[in-house]
Amino acid sequence: MTSPLLPTFARAELSFEKGEGPWLYGRDGERYLDFGAGIAVNALGHAHPHLVKALAEQAGKIWHSSNLFQIPEGERLAQRLVDNTFADFVFFANSGAEANEAAIKMARRYHYVNGNPERFHIVTFEGAFHGRTLGTIAAGGQAKYLEGFGPKVQGFDQVPAEDLEALKAVIGPQTAALMIEPIQGEGGVRNVSNAFLRELRALCDQHGLLLIFDEIQTGVGRTGKLFAYEWSGVTPDIMTVAKGIGGGFPLGACLATAEAGKGLTLGTHGTTFGGNPLAMAVGNAVLDVILEPGFLESVERKGLLLKQRLAELKDRHPSIIAEVRGQGLIMGLRTVVPNTEFVSAARAQKLIVIGAGDNVVRLLPPLIITEADLAEAINRLDAACAAIEAGQKTTAQPGAVQ
Numbered sequence: 256m257t258s259p260l261l262p263t264f265a266r267a268e269l270s271f272e273k274g275e276g277p278w279l280y281g282r283d284g285e286r287y288l289d290f291g292a293g294i295a296v297n298a299l300g301h302a303h304p305h306l307v308k309a310l311a312e313q314a315g316k317i318w319h320s321s322n323l324f325q326i327p328e329g330e331r332l333a334q335r336l337v338d339n340t341f342a343d344f345v346f347f348a349n350s351g352a353e354a355n356e357a358a359i360k361m362a363r364r365y366h367y368v369n370g371n372p373e374r375f376h377i378v379t380f381e382g383a384f385h386g387r388t389l390g391t392i393a394a395g396g397q398a399k400y401l402e403g404f405g406p407k408v409q410g411f412d413q414v415p416a417e418d419l420e421a422l423k424a425v426i427g428p429q430t431a432a433l434m435i436e437p438i439q440g441e442g443g444v445r446n447v448s449n450a451f452l453r454e455l456r457a458l459c460d461q462h463g464l465l466l467i468f469d470e471i472q473t474g475v476g477r478t479g480k481l482f483a484y485e486w487s488g489v490t491p492d493i494m495t496v497a498k499g500i501g502g503g504f505p506l507g508a509c510l511a512t513a514e515a516g517k518g519l520t521l522g523t524h525g526t527t528f529g530g531n532p533l534a535m536a537v538g539n540a541v542l543d544v545i546l547e548p549g550f551l552e553s554v555e556r557k558g559l560l561l562k563q564r565l566a567e568l569k570d571r572h573p574s575i576i577a578e579v580r581g582q583g584l585i586m587g588l589r590t591v592v593p594n595t596e597f598v599s600a601a602r603a604q605k606l607i608v609i610g611a612g613d614n615v616v617r618l619l620p621p622l623i624i625t626e627a628d629l630a631e632a633i634n635r636l637d638a639a640c641a642a643i644e645a646g647q648k649t650t651a652q653p654g655a656v657q
């Protein structure tokens with residue numbers, strides 16, 4: 256059957272009719288354990304009662320009024336984000352890419368209002384992913400996403416991650432900012448060392464640059480802190496957030512210090528839908544749960560447990576898993592076999608996991624996952640590895656008795 260949807264995604268032959276916590280109910284009649292969480296989006300799992308209530312209550316009041324009027328739910332969410340981070344101001348958008356566009360524009364305007372319009376270059380890091388708009392594909396710098404879309408948006412320089420010398424060499428009189436994911440998500444759950452993040456902060460201070468952290472995948476509790484930057488002791492000037500903050504409702508945000516945000520004055524940036532009352536109600540409800548005492552500690556504890564169990568899994572299946580990466584509940588398995596084969600083998604065990612760059616399989620369970628369900632996921636991963644191994648044996652010994 257041909258689909259009327261543009262074929263930009265390789266969609267699996269599977270759809271879901273409902274979800275509950277970390278479980279998804281497929282239209283194939285099967286129940287799946289969801290370790291993808293809609294690519295790190297469903298932070299509180301599916302149909303979380305507090306989120307459902309918040310959205311339903313807001314839906315019965317007002318959906319949209321535009322940013323021409325006050326939106327008290329948005330003031331409240333922004334204030335809570337400010338109270339819990341380095342930031343003084345928040346701009347709401349609808350997606351990660353839009354939040355990053357706001358960050359990029361903010362960095363450029365900062366230097367513009369400082370009288371340095373030539374400073375519009377942003378340095379990013381190889382393997383980065385910042386979104387799919389023209390600006391953010393230029394920021395991400397990946398040839399496969401840039402191909403065929405005309406001249407790359409000017410003003411993005413890229414260096415290898417953790418390469419301090421290359422970074423120092425590229426910083427020049429045009430440089431405005433450095434932009435980095437504290438853990439590269441799409442790039443393959445690649446950690447950036449705290450030492451390197453500290454070097455970035457020092458370089459920014461030395462050269463008058465803004466430091467932008469893209470926490471679209473790592474933020475909102477995913478690593479066991481509200482934001483991953485907290486592990487490093489380094490604070491950015493600008494930070495982008497999306498995915499988990501909406502728990503499944505489209506919501507992005509660009510947070511900034513008053514100094515970094517000073518160029519985005521009246522009329523310089525905007526959005527119709529960003530900060531819409533429905534999104535704000537859900538964002539507040541997500542924070543209600545994530546900021547409950549003990550919640551983040553539980554994510555950290557479960558993350559350590561998962562990491563330990565995955566290391567044991569790797570030891571049991573060295574011909575399948577080469578490396579375990581990540582922190583908290585953003586974990587990656589670099590596989591020996593093609594990661595697509597592993598994702599399929601896991602799905603055959605009714606476990607949803609997600610591929611990433613560098614031949615990595617991502618595990619992104621909802622943050623509300625229980626230890627029992629973590630153990631269940633390990634059982635299913637074990638079974639997936641065993642199934643691939645059985646296939647390897649068959650290929651290695653053609654004619655062997657099955």
Ligand SMILES: Cc1ncc(COP(=O)(O)O)c(C=O)c1O
Binds near residue numbers: 352353384387470497
């Ligand atoms: C680190 C990071 N930045 C930006 C984006 C883009 O977000 P969106 O797809 O909501 O535009 C993503 C999405 O995967 C991401 O992981």
